[in-house]
């Protein structure tokens with residue numbers, strides 16, 4: 001299956017929205033950017049936030065010249081045969097114009113460096129139009145509360161699918177463990193390839209989280225009100241993300257943080273996304289979803305060719321294994337998750 005291979009550009013080519021192509025193996029080939037206007041004086045930078053056509057870019061990171069530059073997108077960057085090109089947090093870009101970072105100065109982004117990953121979502125499952133959330137992330141921190149709001153395994157499944165589809169390693173962080181014991185909820189994810197951390201605001205496991213995040217670009221996702229901002233603020237005090245109160249009646253948080261921002265964390269980055277309420281997967285190839293269910297994928301090797309693994313599939317090895325109790329009750333739940341997701345995508 002192509003999603004498993006590191007060096008398979010073809011698997012990604014249909015998703016290319018731009019001349020800045022996804023290059024799954026960062027150490028592989030040369031940059032493939034087709035449009036190469038000769039901006040010999042361009043300087044590289046790292047996009048940390050985007051706000052209404054203005055891009056916040058770190059330039060000269062780690063040097064005495066380190067500065068934050070505000071930039072726009074050059075017009076020729078916007079004209080690509082494949083369609084509109086978006087620049088997103090996490091992108092490495094080349095800048096021309098006034099790159100001083102002085103008050104009121106404005107630079108222009110003329111190139112996007114090849115991306116090692118792209119995390120996308122569509123508005124809903126039937127919508128193939130996708131939005132890119134972040135580029136170059138290699139980890140996803142899925143934040144979910146043990147209670148208030150109640151954890152939803154299905155939502156986590158969806159994040160997992162998006163992560164695996166993008167080749168990003170998921171970490172599940174359960175917050176508010178002072179309010180409820182997350183064991184039953186976590187049983188849903190037994191056997192999956194993901195790292196699990198538990199947290200409570202009066203005892204955030206900072207050392208554990210920092211060790212997991214250091215050296216990585218980690219995109220933090222989670223439903224509004226789960227305590228993601230609280231977590232980001234604990235990890236990156238200067239982030240100063242707005243934290244909101246969860247409505248006691250509905251369990252829903254207010255939309256308190258609105259733009260995606262990338263913060264430095266040790267030698268890595270944490271990218272905080274605004275309360276993503278919907279996580280449509282209209283752009284995902286159903287064949288890739290099995291990747292989020294490692295134990296099922298293993299068993300699926302014994303399925304008949306072309307097996308959809310849906311309830312009516314004849315001789316499906318996964319269904320048989322679950323019926324025989326090989327994967328226990330949690331295996332049944334995961335098969336259920338998996339089937340729900342592929343049938344949602346197929347409709």
Ligand SMILES: Nc1nc2c(ncn2[C@@H]2O[C@H](COP(=O)(O)OP(=O)(O)OP(=O)(O)O)[C@@H](O)[C@H]2O)c(=O)[nH]1
Nearest residue numbers: 176200201224225226227228229230243244256275
């Ligand atoms: N009891 C308890 N409350 C928490 C914990 N973490 C966060 N909260 C509270 O939960 C509410 C929501 O926290 P936020 O950090 O704003 O949640 P968020 O996920 O960033 O929400 P948005 O900003 O809306 O995206 C706040 O009132 C927090 O004080 C925790 O571990 N335990």
Ligand SMILES: [Zn+2]
Nearest residue numbers: 303307309316
């Ligand atoms: Zn099958």
